Amino acid sequence: MSAFVLALVAGALTGLALGALGGGGSVLAVPALIYLLGLTPAAAATASLVVVTVTSATALIGHAREGTVRWKHGLLFALAGLGPAAVGGAVSAWLPAGVLTGAFAVIAAVAALRMLRPSASAPTEAPARPVRVATAGAGLGAVTGVMGVGGGFLAVPALVNVVGLRMRAAVGTSLLVITLNSLVALAARAGADVSIDWARVAPFAAAAVLAAWDGKRLAARISAGSLQRIFAGALLAVAAFMLADAVL
Numbered sequence: 001m002s003a004f005v006l007a008l009v010a011g012a013l014t015g016l017a018l019g020a021l022g023g024g025g026s027v028l029a030v031p032a033l034i035y036l037l038g039l040t041p042a043a044a045a046t047a048s049l050v051v052v053t054v055t056s057a058t059a060l061i062g063h064a065r066e067g068t069v070r071w072k073h074g075l076l077f078a079l080a081g082l083g084p085a086a087v088g089g090a091v092s093a094w095l096p097a098g099v100l101t102g103a104f105a106v107i108a109a110v111a112a113l114r115m116l117r118p119s120a121s122a123p124t125e126a127p128a129r130p131v132r133v134a135t136a137g138a139g140l141g142a143v144t145g146v147m148g149v150g151g152g153f154l155a156v157p158a159l160v161n162v163v164g165l166r167m168r169a170a171v172g173t174s175l176l177v178i179t180l181n182s183l184v185a186l187a188a189r190a191g192a193d194v195s196i197d198w199a200r201v202a203p204f205a206a207a208a209v210l211a212a213w214d215g216k217r218l219a220a221r222i223s224a225g226s227l228q229r230i231f232a233g234a235l236l237a238v239a240a241f242m243l244a245d246a247v248l
Contacts, residue, residue: 007204010207014026015210028234029204030048050196060175073133073165076134088146091146108242153235
């Protein structure tokens with residue numbers, strides 16, 4: 001299978017995850033860019049931020065039109081993570097490839113286990129105090145910068161369990177958080193000496209943007225719990241593969 005076709009397929013899966021779950025796109029994008037398209041971990045992390053930024057911003061528009069974005073809490077959550085995201089993005093350039101791959105695998109596994117917990121929804125929206133929201137946002141920003149991930153796979157559980165949003169609102173709001181965090185992390189990497197093969201990344205990003213709309217429609221037809229369980233299973237498989245690759 002050609003690199004172009006692989007880029008389209010992987011990009012479509014990334015977009016579906018972002019559109020349906022409000023996160024998880026970069027968890028799929030990074031390993032796909034490394035193992036399917038042959039990018040280095042550093043280049044894959046940077047390219048992933050480009051793909052996730054464009055795709056999440058596109059998906060955010062659709063969720064905003066349906067009123068599922070909680071702008072006040074999302075902005076506070078995101079702004080608290082901007083500084084840590086910038087610092088993390090600068091630090092990541094100095095970390096060995098094996099460390100990045102292994103750390104990513106561990107975080108992906110933790111995220112999958114959290115998604116399998118029976119906490120997909122909250123009975124009422126009772127937003128937490130600003131300090132708790134900001135603390136959770138800062139932690140997510142640091143992960144975004146170092147790992148080159150948008151953080152949606154961690155943002156959604158945090159917005160549900162810490163901020164107190166319902167699942168649908170958490171999905172929409174997480175796209176706002178992902179977009180802002182990814183932009184800052186990408187800007188922090190601008191000076192890094194990383195070469196990106198745009199002939200492969202561009203079709204990947206285009207497929208992701210188009211598939212994000214399909215993911216949004218899919219989410220309306222399938223229960224959030226079912227989507228989370230399916231995605232969590234795939235995420236555990238990816239984590240196991242990447243951890244084995246980092247260790248062996």
